[in-house]
Amino acid sequence: MPATTPTWDPAQYLRHAGPRARPFADLLARVPDLPGDRPRIADLGCGPGHVTTLLADRWPTARVTGYDNSAEMLERARQQAGDTPDGGHLDFAPADARTWTPAEPHDLVISNATLQWVPGHTERFPDWIAGLAPGGVLAFQVPGNFAAPSHRLMRELAHSPRWRHRLAGTLRHDDAVLTPEAYLAHLTAAGCTADVWETTYVHLLPGEDAVLDWVKGTGLRPVLTALDDDPEARDAFVEEYRTVLRAAYPPGPHGTAFPFRRIFAVARKPADR
Template sequence: MTEPTWDPAQYLRHAGHRARPFTDLLARVPGLPGDPPRIADLGCGPGNVTALLADRWPTAHITGYDNSPAMLDQAQAQAHAGPTPGGGRLDFAPADATAWTPAEPYDLIVSNAALQWVPGHLDAFPAWLAGLAPGGTFAFQVPHNLDAPLHALMRELAATPRWKDRLGHVLRAGDSVHAPGVYLDRLARLGCATDVWETTYHHVLTGEDPVLDWVKGTGLRPALTALADDPGAREAFVAEYRDLLRTAYPSSPYGTVLPFRRLFAVARKEA
C-alpha cells in the first residue's frame, strides 16, 4: 500500500457524514476514571471530530495525533487547538500510529477511521492498553466495506493491464480491517470488557459524481498519490473509475445513495 498524501479540504467536503460514526462510537464509551481525564485521538485528521471530545468531556486534556502535516496544519488553522470552553485543553502533535506508544497514562485512547491505514494494528493493542489508566477505555471505528463496489471496482481497475504496473500494489489490502470476531477475541483476551458491532449507513450524497468526490478524500488517496507525477494518467484513471461508479451508484431525484458499513469496538480495561 502506498502511503497516501492527504488533502484536508477534500476530506472535509463530507465532514457531516464522516463525523456521525464518531458520535455513535462516543455514545457507547463509559465514564472515564480520570478527573480531569486525559484523552488521545489516534489519526485525528483535520481535528474537526477531535473537538467533539471536548463536548463529551469538557475538562479533559485532549491530544490529537496524526502523521500528516497537512492535516495537523488544518487542525491548527481551524482554531481547534487551545483551551476548551469547559476548562480543558485541546492540542495536536505529530505521531505515526504504526510506532506510537503512550508516554503517559490515558483514560481514553480513541481512533476514528484511521486504523485501516495502520498495518499490523492488532499487534499494537497490548501496548496501547498498557498505556490506559485502570478503568480506561480504548475505542475505535473503521470502515468495513472493502467488498463494496466503491473499493472492489477500484481494485479491479487498478489490476487491468493499463494500470497494474503502477497501481497493482498501492491500494489497501484485503486484510487492512479484520472481521468483528477477530477484534472481539483479541481485546477480550487482553483482559478488556469488550463491545464490538457493525452499522451500515446509507448516506444520501448530492452534487456531481458525489461517490467519486467522497472517495477522493479517503480510499482513492493512494492511487492519486502514486499518479501525482503524471497528471494525464491520473485524470485518465479517475475518469475510468468515475464511469464505473456512475453505474454502481446510480443517481436519483433526491441524490445518490452510498451504503457504507463501519465496524466499532469499545474495550474497557479492568479497574
C-alpha cells in the same frame, strides 16, 4: 510494490464532514464514563480535527491531544487548538499510529477511521491498553466496506492491464480490517471487557459523481498519490473510475445512495481492585 502512503487534502476530506462525523458520534455515545477527573485523551488519526473537538465537548475538563502523521491535516486541525472554557485543553501533534505509545497513563485512546491504514494494527492493542489508566478505554471505528463496489472497482481498475505496472500493490484489501468477531477476540484476550458491533449507513450524497467525490477524500488517496507525478495518467484513471462508479451508484431524484458498513469497538481495561 508496498501500499502507498497517501498525501491528504483536508478540504476534500471535509466536503463530506457531516456523514464522516456520524460514526464517530455513534462510537462516542458508547464510551462509558472515564476514570480520571481531568481525563487524558488521545485521538489517533485525528485528521483535520473536526471530530476531535467532540471529545472536548464530552469531557470539558479533559486534556485532549489529536495525533496524525499528515502535516496537511495537522495544519488544519491546529486551528482548533487551545484551552477550553471548563479548564481543559485541546492540542495536536505529529505521530504515527504504527509506533505511537502513551507516554503517560491515558483514560481514553480513541481512533476514527484510521486503523485500516495501519497494517497489523491489532498488534498495537497490547501497548495501547497497557498505557491506559485502570478503568481506561480503547475505542475505535474502521470502515468495513472493502468489498463494496466503491472499493472493489477501484482495485479491479488498478490491477487492469493498463494500470497494474503503475498501481499493483498500491491498494490494500484483505488485511486492512478484521471481522467484528476477530476484534472481540483480540480485545478480550488483552484482558478487556469489549463491546463490538457493526452498522451500515446509507448516506444520501448530493451532487454529480458524489461517490467519486467522497472517495477522493479517503480511499482513492493512495492512487492519487502514486500518480501525482503524472497528471495526465492521474486524470485518465479518475475518468475510467468515474465511468464504472456511475454505473454502480446511479443517482436518484434526491441524491446518490451510498451504503457504507463500519465496524466499532469499545474496550475497557479492568479497574484496580
